[in-house]
Amino acid sequence: MITKMNHVSIFVLNQDSAYDFYVNKLGFKVHTDAPMGPGARWLTVCPPEQPDLEISLMAIEEGMMFKNGTAKHMRDLVKQGTFGFGVFECKNLLATYEELKARGVEFTKAPTKEFYAFEALFKDDSGNWFSLGERN
Amino acid sequence: MIRKPPTLDPYPKIYLYRRLVQAKLFIDDHYAEAIDIDNMADEATFSKFHFIRLFKTTYGKSPHQYLTSVRIENAKQLLQTDITVTETCERVGFNSITSFIGLFKRFTGLTPSAYQQQQHDRHAALIQNPLHFIPNCFAEKKGWTPPHPKP
Structure with a gap:
């Protein structure tokens, strides 16, 4: 029986810029930051209250993972906002929304009461979008 | 003349939170x-009492x-470098080394020097x-290890 998820990937255009976004703007903690040779880096971050979920900020670069020009295609898709990689949770959406906005996070939807949740939408520095919901 | 009521913001609390967030960022x-x-x-331009109450309700802890x-989180960052415990204490705003060590241990379960050693060991292993x-x-997808045999 599967019990939990401990790693998940988000594809980003630039790991330095993603580090700044996820750590300095969203307030995530760096879990592992390992140089893996020239131009390669393994970088994972965790939401502050979820230290056992490592989010790998995976650079989209031509290589083993993206071959034959697929990196460019993937980068274009990410930039266009094709991918929504998840739903984050906070205790107070209005306060978190104001704080993240003040830190420079771009929201594409202000806090709105929907049928299923009180939620807002924001984009990361690459173009990936996320829902941010309030947990009651 | 009938005057229309002012348009009501659906979330007037937003202005309250904006001020509270200003204090948190401060x-x-x-x-x-x-x-x-x-x-x-x-x-936050609140009275002290109102500020403490609202902060605690919103963030689950007092200001x-x-x-x-x-301060402890920033101390953890500094202790990943070679900075001394005493200098860390001063640089994150604690006046007393004794209270810093006690609080650090309460938050992390380790003394600052034990935490620093643990982080140095982890970094060396990394x-x-x-x-x-x-x-x-x-690692395999990235080409950092040889591919595993197919089943």
């Missing part, structure tokens, strides 16, 4: 200085508890054997 930016509850409440947690920290499926 703590985040000035944790290393000798700030107190009066500075924080002034930043002072939050300030302490920010540099020496980074693949021990990366799930093999990712």
Whole structure:
């Protein structure tokens, strides 16, 4: 029986810029930051209250993972906002929304009461979008 | 003439939170200085009592508890370098080394020097054997390890 998820990937255009976004703007903690040779880096971050979920900020670069020009295609898709990689949770959406906005996070939807949740939408520095919901 | 009522903002609390967030950001930016509850409440333009109550309701801890947690988090960052415990204590805004060590232990379960040693050991292991920290499926996809045999 599967019990939990401990790693998940988000594809980003630039790991330095993603580090700044996820750590300095969203307030995530760096879990592992390992140089893996020239131009390669393994970088994972965790939401502050979820230290056992490592989010790998995976650079989209031509290589083993993206071959034959697929990196460019993937980068274009990410930039266009094709991918929504998840739903984050906070205790107070209005306060978190104001704080993240003040830190420079771009929201594409202000806090709105929907049928299923009180939620807002924001984009990361690459173009990936996320829902941010309030947990009651 | 019938005057229309002013348009009601669906979330008037937003203005309240905007001020509260201003105080939280003030703590985040000035944790290393000798700030107190009066500075924080002034930043939010709330009365002290109202500020403490609203802060605690919103963040689950008092402004002072939050300030302490920010200082400890920043101390954890500094202790990943070669800075001494005494200098760390001063640089994150604690006046007393004794209270710093006690609070640090309460938050992390380790003394600052034990935490620093633990982080140095982890960093050395990471540099020496980074693949021990990366799930093999990712390492393989990235070309950092040889492919596994097919079943």
